[in-house]
Amino acid sequence: MITDRIKMILSGLPTHVVLIGLCLIWLIPTIGLFVTSLRPFQDINESGWWTVFAPRETAGQDVYEKYLAPYYGPDGKAVEGVDLFDPELIGEFRRSIELTVFLREQVEEGKVQLEELPDTQEMTELLAYLRRVSGVEDAASRPRFTLDNYIDALMGYRGRDSYVEDCAAGEQALDLNCNITDIMNPRGMGRAFVNSLLVAIPCVILPILFAAFAGYAFSWLHFPGRMLLFALLVGLQIVPLQMTLIPVSRVYAQLGLNGTFLGIWLFHTGFGLPYAIYLMRNFIGSLPREIFESAYLDGMSHWTVFYKLALPLSVPALASLAIFQFLWIWNDLLVALVFLGGQKPVLTYQIGNMVSSLGAGWHLLTAAAFISMALPMIVFFALQRFFVRGMLAGAVKG
Amino acid sequence: MANVKYEHVTKRWGNVVGISDLSIDIEDKEFIVYVGPSGCGKSTALRLLAGLESITEGKIYIGDRMVNDVKPKDRDIAMVFQSYALYPHMKVYENMAFGLRQRKTTEAEIDQRVREAADILGIEKLLDRKPGQLSGGQRQRVAIGRAIVREPNVFLMDEPLSNLDAKLRVQARAEISKLHQRLETTFIYVTHDQVEAMTMGTRILVLKDGIKQQIDSPQNLYEYPDNLFVAGFIGSPAMNFIDAKLVERDGKVAVDCQDFALEVPEDKAQVYRQHLGKEVIFGIRPEDTHDADYFPTGITKSLVEARVDVTELLGREVVVHLASEHIQFQGIFDPRTEARAGNTIDVAFNMDSMHVFDKQTELAIR
Numbered sequence: 001m002i003t004d005r006i007k008m009i010l011s012g013l014p015t016h017v018v019l020i021g022l023c024l025i026w027l028i029p030t031i032g033l034f035v036t037s038l039r040p041f042q043d044i045n046e047s048g049w050w051t052v053f054a055p056r057e058t059a060g061q062d063v064y065e066k067y068l069a070p071y072y073g074p075d076g077k078a079v080e081g082v083d084l085f086d087p088e089l090i091g092e093f094r095r096s097i098e099l100t101v102f103l104r105e106q107v108e109e110g111k112v113q114l115e116e117l118p119d120t121q122e123m124t125e126l127l128a129y130l131r132r133v134s135g136v137e138d139a140a141s142r143p144r145f146t147l148d149n150y151i152d153a154l155m156g157y158r159g160r161d162s163y164v165e166d167c168a169a170g171e172q173a174l175d176l177n178c179n180i181t182d183i184m185n186p187r188g189m190g191r192a193f194v195n196s197l198l199v200a201i202p203c204v205i206l207p208i209l210f211a212a213f214a215g216y217a218f219s220w221l222h223f224p225g226r227m228l229l230f231a232l233l234v235g236l237q238i239v240p241l242q243m244t245l246i247p248v249s250r251v252y253a254q255l256g257l258n259g260t261f262l263g264i265w266l267f268h269t270g271f272g273l274p275y276a277i278y279l280m281r282n283f284i285g286s287l288p289r290e291i292f293e294s295a296y297l298d299g300m301s302h303w304t305v306f307y308k309l310a311l312p313l314s315v316p317a318l319a320s321l322a323i324f325q326f327l328w329i330w331n332d333l334l335v336a337l338v339f340l341g342g343q344k345p346v347l348t349y350q351i352g353n354m355v356s357s358l359g360a361g362w363h364l365l366t367a368a369a370f371i372s373m374a375l376p377m378i379v380f381f382a383l384q385r386f387f388v389r390g391m392l393a394g395a396v397k398g
Numbered sequence: 399m400a401n402v403k404y405e406h407v408t409k410r411w412g413n414v415v416g417i418s419d420l421s422i423d424i425e426d427k428e429f430i431v432y433v434g435p436s437g438c439g440k441s442t443a444l445r446l447l448a449g450l451e452s453i454t455e456g457k458i459y460i461g462d463r464m465v466n467d468v469k470p471k472d473r474d475i476a477m478v479f480q481s482y483a484l485y486p487h488m489k490v491y492e493n494m495a496f497g498l499r500q501r502k503t504t505e506a507e508i509d510q511r512v513r514e515a516a517d518i519l520g521i522e523k524l525l526d527r528k529p530g531q532l533s534g535g536q537r538q539r540v541a542i543g544r545a546i547v548r549e550p551n552v553f554l555m556d557e558p559l560s561n562l563d564a565k566l567r568v569q570a571r572a573e574i575s576k577l578h579q580r581l582e583t584t585f586i587y588v589t590h591d592q593v594e595a596m597t598m599g600t601r602i603l604v605l606k607d608g609i610k611q612q613i614d615s616p617q618n619l620y621e622y623p624d625n626l627f628v629a630g631f632i633g634s635p636a637m638n639f640i641d642a643k644l645v646e647r648d649g650k651v652a653v654d655c656q657d658f659a660l661e662v663p664e665d666k667a668q669v670y671r672q673h674l675g676k677e678v679i680f681g682i683r684p685e686d687t688h689d690a691d692y693f694p695t696g697i698t699k700s701l702v703e704a705r706v707d708v709t710e711l712l713g714r715e716v717v718v719h720l721a722s723e724h725i726q727f728q729g730i731f732d733p734r735t736e737a738r739a740g741n742t743i744d745v746a747f748n749m750d751s752m753h754v755f756d757k758q759t760e761l762a763i764r
Contacts, residue, residue, distance in 0.1 A: 290483035293450050294544075298497035299471035312487045 037366035038145045041162075042137075044363045046128045052144060060129025063122045071112040076133075079111050090134040096123040099130070149367035153354065156188025158361070189371050192350035196372075199336065199346055200329045202265045204322050207272035208280075212318065214273075215280025216310050220292055221302065230281065236274040245338055252339065259343040267335055272325050283317035284310050319386035323379060330376055347372040400461035400474070400551040400584060401426045402447065407456035409442055409608075416442040417608045420456070424601075429578050429585040431599035433592055434631070439608035440588045444554050447586065448477050460552060471500075476545035477554040480561065482537045484529040484544070491525040494544045508547075515546040518580070535566045542574070546581070555587045559594065571597055592632050596620070604628050621751075626679060626760040629753055635684045635717060637753070638727035642680040644673050644754070653680045653754070657722040658702040663749050666764075670754060673763055681753035684717065687729030689737060690744035699746040706737045720745060 035049040043052075047059060068076075068084065076084030083089060093099045100123055107114050118126055131137040148162040157163035159173060167178035176182050183190035217223075218230050248267060249258065257263035287310070295305045311318075333348040340346060345353070351372060354364045402424040409416040417439045424430050432440035445451045447458055449470035457464050465473050476497075484493050491512060498508045516522045519539040529537055538558060545553055555574075559567045575598050578585050589595055595602045596616045604611040604619065604627070612624040623629035629637050642655045651667040651674070652659045660680070662670055688694070690701055704720040704727075716731045729745060737743050754763045 288481055288483060290479040290481050291485065293448075294477065294479060294483035295485075296450070297448060297470045297475070297477050299500040304500070309485060 033366055034370060036363075037149050037370050038147070039363075040142055040144075040146050040148065041363035042128070042142065043144070044366075046124055060125035060127075060132075063118055063126045064129055067114065067116075067118050067122075067126070071114065076130075079106075082106070082111065084130060085134045087134045087136045090127075090130050091136045093127055093130075096120065096127045099123060099127045149363050150371065153364045153367040153371060154188050154190040154193075155182040156185040156191070158187070186345065187350075187353070189347065189350055189354075189368050192345050192347045193371060195340075195344050196330060196347040197375075198261055198344075199264055199268075199340070200326055202261075203268035203272065203329045204325045206265060206269040207276045207325060208318060208321055210269070211273060211276030211280040211321070212284075212311060212314065213306070214277045215282075215284045215314075216302075216306050218277070218281040219285035219287075220305075220310075230277075233274050234278050237278065241271055241335070245334075249338060257339075259340060261340075261344065264335060264339045267339060268329055268332075272328075276321055276325070279317060279321055280314065283314050287313055316386055319383055323383055323386065326379060327376055330372075401428075401459075402552060402584060402586070403457075403459040404443070404447075405457040405459070407443075407446060407458060408454050409439075409446055409451060410454045415608050416451075417446065420608075420610055422603060422610065422613055424584060424586065426584055427582050429575070429587065429598060429600045431595040431602045432586065432588045432605060433590065433595040433602055434605035434611075436590055437607075438605040440590075440603075440605050441556055442608070443603075443605065444477075444556055444586060444588050447473075447552075448475055448554055449473055474551045475554055476548040476550035476552075477556065478538075478541045478545050478558045480557040482529075482541035482558075482561075484537060484540055486529050488528070489525065490521065490527055490529070490532070490540050490543075493529065493540060494547050497544065497548050511547045511549070512543075515543040518546065518577070519543050534562055535570065538562060538570060542577070546577075551584065553581075553583055553585045555585065557589055558587075560589070560591070567594075574598060592634065596632070604631060606631075622762070622764070623753065624762055626681075626755045626762075629681050629755070629762070633683055633685075635728050635730070637681045637683045638687065639755075640680045640682075640725050640727065641757070642678055642754075644670050644676050644678055646671075646674055653678070653752070655680055656724050660700040660702070660747060660749060660752075662752070663698040666752070669764055673754075677757040678763065679755040679757055679760075681755060682727070682747050683751060684728040684730045686748035686751040687720075687727065688746045688748065689718075689729070689731040689735040690746045691736070692732035692734055693746045693748070697748040698750050700749050702745050702747070703742060704745045706739055706741045706743060708739055709737060 032049045035052055036044055039049065039052060047054070051059075065074075072078050072082070072084050076086075093102065100117065103114065103117060106112050107117075117123075128137075148164060151157070152163045155163050155176065157166070157173070157176065159166055163172075163176070163182075166172050167176070172178050175185060175187065182188070184194075185191060214233075218226060252258045252263050257266070291309065291313075292305060295309055300308065331348060333352070336346045336349055340349070342349070347368075351365065351368045354368050355361050404420050404422045407420045408418050420443060422430075432443055434440045442451060446453055447460075447465075449465065449468065453466050457466055459465065460473055460475070485496065488496065494512045494515060495508045498511065503511075512525070513522070516525060519542060521536065521539050521543060524532060524536055524540070529540065532540065538561070541558065558574075559570050562570060571594060574585075574587075578598075587594075587598060596619075599616055601613060601615055602619055603613040606627050612619060612628045614622075619628060619632050623632060626639070630639065640655045642653045645652050645654045645659065647659060647661070651662045651670045653662060688699070690699075693699055702722065704722045706718055707721050707726075708719040710717040710719075711733065714733065716733055716735055716737070718729045718731050718735070718737050720727050720729055731737060735743075755761065756763055
């Protein structure tokens, strides 16, 4: 009895190990990103997310002892005229590069014989240490976790500290009002989130609705040229979207649709339709013919059959189609960039704008990434049973 | 309550012929069974009547009304499908009420009719379930219930029992027959199973390749098949067919089957005498082929010798595969028979139930 149990557990072990391994491969970067997005940006710059619970008082001390302690002494006062623990001196160094310049000058002036300067990362840690011990910065009072990154990203804050601090100090930027209206700041993720929703929702509903109509018509209505039209539609799937950007853009320019939501709705609907129709036709066509015949005998019109039978019965196909279409629209940058651009920035566009070309501000990126991930993840987990079923949609009967 | 009439009905899809020149008259309150092998057009004949297929040529009447151009829903019919075609996302009650709702029946009447039908079929307790939660037999009842609530003039059933297991099928067969008596409506029933056809139908239409073979009562189909196909299709095991020639022997008509000659009884000799010398097919059912030691009294028997190839004991009877030099045939013997594989025994044919078919036209000679 017990040996059977053990055998069973052991025989399932390899599978479980592989599964747990796969989960970890997915989870670790995600958790890392999530933890990072919740840390103050100073911490993010100084140490990795896995040190989030490590004691901060001694961080950087090892670097100091390795490079500087032999010359400046444990109290930083060994070299004449220089007090490394002086808050006034250290207060001048806001970035590690400034500390590097200072130390290099020290070497050139012959005050110390530093053969090798700390590397960039070590320099960052070193500066943090010096700022802390000199009392420039009160590290102990800085929380380990903060929502500042999220707030900054949502509000579109681009300053050196944080939105909350700046607003508290009354020195907000020109485009910020320090009240709830900031969430609609065109430079922020909040506005971009709303824009993305405004793009995604109609772009999901419209093609699926049309595709359901078309799928029903192609399966159950008999009209001349039905197969030809269907073949043509299926063939349209191979048209690369990029090929049509210029012609569509020119037409939009004449119609005044560039930079409008209507324009992008039409574009995504058009490009979503061929595949959606193909899938819906296959799904609705595979529903048992007799059910429909029975409905006609029951006196239902095509319209009634469509919304009372075909629609409810194709929920699995509709759901999977909706998920795939939603994810594609949500993550689309190209179409949004071309037809909306900066006028109505969507999430993908705004994330790109978050980081400066020099790579600064990437603490905002972590929060922005999570903001843009949130909805797809909710959609995925809420509809995952359709997701799995939907992958088979059209292939076998649902 | 209505009679149904097919008048020279033909159905073609391009060059493919589904039904050709079918004319039948179905009386009010009849239970007609369309039977035939798969692809014979029996379902097509039914679907033409239901309006699910369009008629290429000819006319169909329900009652006195020509329905060629009447929509299915206005033909006053109800149909039970092979796969039941229940609406999977609706409860049983809704399934049954749905057609009535489409017809704007009042809610009170819907409720009354649904409960009445459920009562007839014994499915009152299932009304709140969905089709997915029902067994095959229960689904089949619901499908019939859905047809009953419509109170149609004609019931159409397209192989409604073929998805049930053997035991349930026998039970359901009797129930449908009872239902027919109770509702006193015209039933048209399609099946490929000749046992179903024989047990349920008041009349049976036998179809082959879209062509009417014979329409008659089960008894007459069995005893007087019009042609070789009907003779072979009705009855199980199938009738034995033996190539033969009608000859005269000692002043009497006989069937010369190459290995043996069988004398034709007096009452039938008159007919066959006109066809002397003709190449024919001699037909005799296995149940009219007896062990010479155990045959019923009062039959005109004709003895031949045959070798036993295989015996299949079914309890009530033994199916014996027999062979003589050139021919093979089957007999259903009394279980007391001593026939064993390899033996040679005497076989008695009941010549009162013999059939003779023209070899060219395959039509019965009688």
